[in-house]
Amino acid sequence: MxxxxxxxxxxxxxxxxxxxxxxxxxxxxxxxxxxxxxxxxxxxxxxxxxxxxxxxxxxxxxxxxxxxxxxxxxxxxxxxxxxxxxxxxxxxxxxxxxxxxxxxxxxxxxxxxxxxxxxxxxxxxxxxxxxxxxxxxxxxxxxxxxxxxxxxxxxxxxxxxxxMPEWTQRIHVEGDVRLRNESRFYSANNSNIEIDWAAINSGSGFDVNPNTNLALPPLLNTRQNRTLQWKARARLGVLADVSESVKAGVRLATGNDNSPVSTNQTLGGGLAKKDVWLDQGWLSYQPFEWVKITGGRFGNPFVSSDTLFSNDLNFDGIAAQFDKALPNRDVSLFGSLGLIPLEYSSDGFPGNSQDKMGSENKWLLGAQIGASWKVNDDNRLRGALAYYDFHNVSGRVSDPCALYAGATSCSTDWSRPAFMQKGNTLMLLRNIALNPLDPANTPQPQYVGLASQFQLLDVNLRWDTKVAGKYMLRLDGNYIRNLAYDPDEMFARANGGIVNNFGASGGTSRADFKSGGNAYMFQATFGKPTPSARGDWNVLAGYKRIEPDAMPDGYNDSTFHMGGTNARGYYLGGSYAFDKNAWLTGRWISTKEVFGPPLSIDTLQLEVNARF
Known part of the structure; x- marks a missing residue:
């Protein structure tokens, strides 16, 4: 100037x-x-x-x-x-x-x-x-x-x-969007009296006295196909590096309801606006490079397949994870500990009583240890062993409750599951006192609870290799055993009130009971397991068998047999990335029951996915 x-x-x-x-x-x-x-x-x-x-x-x-x-x-x-x-x-x-x-x-x-x-x-x-x-x-x-x-x-x-200002460099935004077209095909030979137990538990109970209630209980659709249903999933997360050791994250997601295992939103509904839920909200602290402690609502801290935990399932509570490489750097050890609250007892239960119930909280206590071994440039092995104790989740028969005299609840209503899909063996919870003036016409609205306890041993194995020197091949295996499965104990706990998982004879005695405590899965994926770059592809095939009481039915994949346990079948699929971080997926799933009345379901899914 x-x-x-x-x-x-x-x-x-x-x-x-x-x-x-x-x-x-x-x-x-x-x-x-x-x-x-x-x-x-x-x-x-x-x-x-x-x-x-x-x-x-x-x-x-x-x-x-x-x-x-x-x-x-x-x-x-x-x-x-x-x-x-x-x-x-x-x-x-x-x-x-x-x-x-x-x-x-x-x-x-x-x-x-x-x-x-x-x-x-x-x-x-x-x-x-x-x-x-x-x-x-x-x-x-x-x-x-x-x-x-x-x-x-x-x-x-x-x-x-x-x-940009310095603080913006510590904030990261990520998300994904998925558009799915889904068709479900049911066999005409399926049983048409599959009770929707979850609907009973979410309401005021179902009156089991035929003298006072002639209506059928809520039933699942088992014969009418549902084709070309459009579903969307959208998730948006914000991650913050609070400091070198402290991080925080918040994620929102779509969803038809508060189901813990699905963030799918069915389109239609008169073009009404769609719901958005808090999917994650957590803080983590990393005192050492190989240790991280996370609290709040966060992603699955355990190495597992969707046979046990859905890929959409998030966990509440606190978890500690470690991952430490050994001196030779080709082998690393990892593990997790989790204290997960599943449900807290209500502070005000029973609502119309001066005497409130004691604390009856439900917990998942999980511990896992595993190792990953880089054998050479073309081969990598991973194995994990886990133990999960689902504490206080089984049902209990209540004290005698005189609903006819004005009581609005029974002492063990809290023991019914907060969320369930289908497959587990169930028992009646209420010991309803009969009206001495008219015992035959006393209404008996019932809830159901889980008859089995659940203490799971979970083994996961994975082998990554290459075929013809360049094509990736991944083999996954998962075996789950419910160490607490005991049919005799289940019948004793239910006091004769078991309501499902019987054979085709129509009897409801111990001799007619059909269940099991084992589950396993095998899967082979050829190609890149997670497509990201344009031209990436994979094809996969797998088989699952989940016996009725191998695990709680509320937390696994909601697509295979429409969720839950007492299911077996195969699935085929493939993906192709048509652009960076954008890919197409197709999947065919064919399942049927393990025990009990026939229930065959085939599912076709076609998807477009994008990640950012």
Whole structure:
């Protein structure tokens, strides 16, 4: 900027005043640098004294505000004053010589000579000589001021318009969207009296007395196909690096209801808006590189297949995970511990009683240990062994409850599952007292609970290898055994109130009971297991068998046999990435019951997925 361009009447102060203080200082510094770099500033100025005075005041203001170091500012001030005085003296002498020489052809020559003489003239008595500041010193001052300005601007995050503030670099956004077309095909030979036990538990109970209730219980659809249903899933998560050791995350997801095992949203519904749920919300602390502790609502901390835990299932509570590589670096050990609250007893139960029930909380206690071994460049093995104790989840028969006399609940209503799919052996929970005045016509609304206890041993194995030197092949195996499965104990706990999982004879005795406590899965995936780059692909095939009481039926994959246990069958599928982080998937699943009445379900799913 040329100082001669700064008119005496130009007012820059209001503009600087409106900016924040730190920006005013930086702007002033930048202006000073520009004035100095322009070739000495006042040296080229031809204006009168008021312009010089403005520049001097500007430099003094910078010194007083602290934007310029005092020594550097005084040097600039001295140079500006000296050059201003010299310019004024030169103008006066040139004006005098032009007046004496008059006008004409020789006037220009005289003026030029006079100008040179005046410039070289000695100082008059009373003038003050200020030493000349070398250009190297001016450059050093300019560079120092520039460094100070840029350091301050970078610290405050406003100087570089293309750079984001520091806190934004610690926030990460991720998500995915899936559009699915699903068709379900039911066999015409299926049983059409499959009771929807979950619907009974979510209501006010089902009256099992045929004298007071002639209606059928709620029943599942088992024969009518459901084709070309469109479903969507959308998830959006925000992750924050609070510090090097502390992280936090929040994720929202779609969903038809509060089911823990599915975030699918069925489209249609009169084009009504769709629900969004809190899918995750957690904090984690990593005291060491190989240990992480997470609390809140978070993703599955255990290595498992969807035979036991759905891929959409999230866990509440607290979990600790470790992953430590051994010295040779080809083998690493990992493990997890989880304390997961499944359900808390209500503070106010029973609602119409002065005496409230004690604490009857339900928990999942999980522990897992495993190892991963890189055999060579083409082969990797992984194995994990886990134990899961589903504490206090089995049903209990209540104390006698006189519902006919005005009671609104029974003492063990809390023991019915908060969420269930289908397959587990169930028992009646209520011991309903009969009205002595009319016992045959006493309504008996019942809830159901889990007849078995669940203490699971879970073994997971995986082998990653390559075929023909370049094609990836993954083999997965999973075996689950319910160590607490005991049919005799189940019948004793139910006191004769077992309601399902009987054979085709129609009997309901112990001899007619059909169940089991084992589950297993095998799966082969050929190609890249998780497509991400354009052109990635895979095909897979697998088989599952889940006996009725191998695990709680509320937490596994909601697609295989429409969720739950007492299911066996195969599945085929494949995926192809048509663009980066975007892929197509097709899947065919064919299942039937393990024990009991016939229930065959075939499912076709076609999907478009995108991840960001």
């Amino acid at each position: 040329n100082p001669s361009a700064i008119h005496p009447r130009t007012r820059c102060t209001p503009h600087i005043t409106r900016a924040p203080r730190t920006r005013r200082r930086a702007q002033a510094l930048a202006l000073a640098v520009a004035l100095l770099a322009a070739g000495g500033g006042a040296r080229a100025q031809t204006a009168a004294a008021p312009g010089d005075s403005t520049m001097v005041k500007l430099i003094r203001g910078l010194i007083e505000s602290g934007a310029l170091r005092k020594d550097a500012g005084e040097a600039l001030l001295a140079q500006a004053q000296t050059e201003a005085m010299a310019a004024q003296q030169t103008q006066r002498q040139l004006a005098t010589m032009q007046t004496s020489a008059g006008t004409g052809a020789g006037a220009g020559a005289v003026t030029g000579a006079a100008a040179g003489a005046v410039t070289a003239a000695a100082l008059q008595p009373g003038d003050v000589r200020v030493p000349y500041i070398p250009e190297t010193v001016r450059d050093e001052i300019r560079d120092e001021v520039k460094v100070q300005v840029m350091a301050q601007a970078k610290a405050e995050g406003w100087a570089a318009p293309n750079e």
